[in-house]
Amino acid sequence: MSEISNMRTVTCHDCGKPVSLSARACPVCGSREPAGPVRIGHRAPRKIGIERLNDRNLAVTSLALGLLGACYGFATNTGVMSAIFFTALYGFIGVAIGVPIGFASNLIRH
Numbered sequence: 001m002s003e004i005s006n007m008r009t010v011t012c013h014d015c016g017k018p019v020s021l022s023a024r025a026c027p028v029c030g031s032r033e034p035a036g037p038v039r040i041g042h043r044a045p046r047k048i049g050i051e052r053l054n055d056r057n058l059a060v061t062s063l064a065l066g067l068l069g070a071c072y073g074f075a076t077n078t079g080v081m082s083a084i085f086f087t088a089l090y091g092f093i094g095v096a097i098g099v100p101i102g103f104a105s106n107l108i109r110h
Ligand SMILES: [Zn+2]
Pocket: 012, 013, 014, 015, 016, 017, 026, 027, 028, 029, 030, 031, 034
């Protein structure tokens, strides 16, 4: 009994049983990483996946609105100089609006 408690053990992250630190796999549940993944926690992969999705969502939203603004700026102006100016302006406004919208949808998803 004391022998076991004196051993350097970790709690198996899959089944919660103590496993020797030197064990390659948990003898109880057969987990390949009884000490748990060193790099990231148990729920981390999922969270990272969501954040990646959010980043893409944010980029797509701001890009779409920026493009929409650019098209609007381009379509509503006849002169070349003003078309360029308003394309840039509305494009910027679209991105400026798209970023908070992307953020808001990220917050809702959480
Ligand atoms: Zn286990």
